[in-house]
Amino acid sequence: MSKSKRLMELMMTVNRMRKFTVKELADQFGVSTRTMLRDLQELSELGVPLYSEVGPHGGYQVLRERILPPIAFSEEEAVAMFFASHALRHYLSLPFETESSAALQKFYNYMPGDVRDRIDQMKNRVDFLTHTRKQKLLFLDTLLDAAVTQQVVAIQYETKRGLSDRNIQPVGIYAINGFWYCPAYCFLRGDFRLFRCDRMKSAVVREDVKPLDHRHIHLGNWRAQGAEQIEYMLIVAELTREGVQRAEAELWPFPHIELRADGSGRLLHEVPANDVDYFAHYFLGLGTEATVVEPQSVIDRMKAILADISAKYNGSLTDS
Numbered sequence: 001m002s003k004s005k006r007l008m009e010l011m012m013t014v015n016r017m018r019k020f021t022v023k024e025l026a027d028q029f030g031v032s033t034r035t036m037l038r039d040l041q042e043l044s045e046l047g048v049p050l051y052s053e054v055g056p057h058g059g060y061q062v063l064r065e066r067i068l069p070p071i072a073f074s075e076e077e078a079v080a081m082f083f084a085s086h087a088l089r090h091y092l093s094l095p096f097e098t099e100s101s102a103a104l105q106k107f108y109n110y111m112p113g114d115v116r117d118r119i120d121q122m123k124n125r126v127d128f129l130t131h132t133r134k135q136k137l138l139f140l141d142t143l144l145d146a147a148v149t150q151q152v153v154a155i156q157y158e159t160k161r162g163l164s165d166r167n168i169q170p171v172g173i174y175a176i177n178g179f180w181y182c183p184a185y186c187f188l189r190g191d192f193r194l195f196r197c198d199r200m201k202s203a204v205v206r207e208d209v210k211p212l213d214h215r216h217i218h219l220g221n222w223r224a225q226g227a228e229q230i231e232y233m234l235i236v237a238e239l240t241r242e243g244v245q246r247a248e249a250e251l252w253p254f255p256h257i258e259l260r261a262d263g264s265g266r267l268l269h270e271v272p273a274n275d276v277d278y279f280a281h282y283f284l285g286l287g288t289e290a291t292v293v294e295p296q297s298v299i300d301r302m303k304a305i306l307a308d309i310s311a312k313y314n315g316s317l318t319d320s
Contacts, residue, residue: 003039006031010039011048014060021059075115082107082119087128091175093137095144130178139203140173143182147172152187152209156201163201164188169211171222173197176252183222185212192225223253231273236293239265243289250282276301 006029013028014020026036040060044050052060073081085104088094108116139155146153147170157164168184171192175181180197187209217225239247241263247255255269267290271279280301283290292299 007039007042011043011046014043014048014050019059019061024059075118078107078111078115079119079122082111083122083126086123090128090130091178093140093180095140095173097140130175137180137197139200140180140197142203142205143170143173143184143197146170146205150211150213150215152206152211153184153203154206154209155195155203157195158199158201167206167209168193168195169214171214171217172219174219177250183219185214192222232270233273233276233295233297235267235269235271235279235295235298237267237269237283238291238293239267239286240289243286246286246289273297280305 010025010029013025022033022036022040025040026033029036031039040050050060082104085100085107088100094100108119111119142153145151150169152167152169155166155168157166167187168182169187170182170184173180173182182195182197182200183192184195185191186193237243239257244257244259244263244265244267247257247267251269255267257265257267259265276297280298283292283298284302284305292302
């Protein structure tokens, strides 16, 4: 077996075994212990995080940050992988932000020169834009880890009434329109709630609070878990073609819209009844691109907001 092939197989072997002795590996690969020591030294220089222990129960082990074995990509696959990661650069905050940036740079540097040239030519030809928010988020890793490992997180959350201390058990995190959201079970409310990550002022894992068994709950079904306790309302609105495009891009979960041949449509969107204020402001933001048909509570709130705006500007005009 050639040395290069032996090193590649050795890399895959130590990742699989995690803990081993030099003699075990030497016997497995049919080489002397001295040769195996040299091979392990070369793996370490290549970046495989090996840790040695001395003593009767000693040996080598691979640290938590394992190095994956080489994967062969076609040129098209390599370009696709690069731009899939490159598209995330518009987000100011990402989970595993440092690692993803390092991986992208490493991926680019090890590509053949002609593939790098092709990527450089494509960078100014294709992009995936999203809203850029100025506020840096510090807790995405903590929230995601807690969701995966089923842990409780203590957060300090900013609301309209001030700061609130909560214990939550995250379901996951997702980004939309440049904002990061965390659906989670709120122990204070005894139900699932949706939290804006940029409104979290602190987030610390609570080892002393027993988590609930929510392994079956994920981003695709969390809204249905508390459905029997939440009152919903149906929003019906007529949308112009532009209104349809904006609603499809901005509303989540994806709204049901009955499309017409000219591109306009009728929106039918079931949402929590306590979101009247949010949707009143949302449809006012669409201006003449939307006409709310029902519920009356949203229409009344829109009228009240418009009255406040009218009074504000009428007063300014009178004063001047």
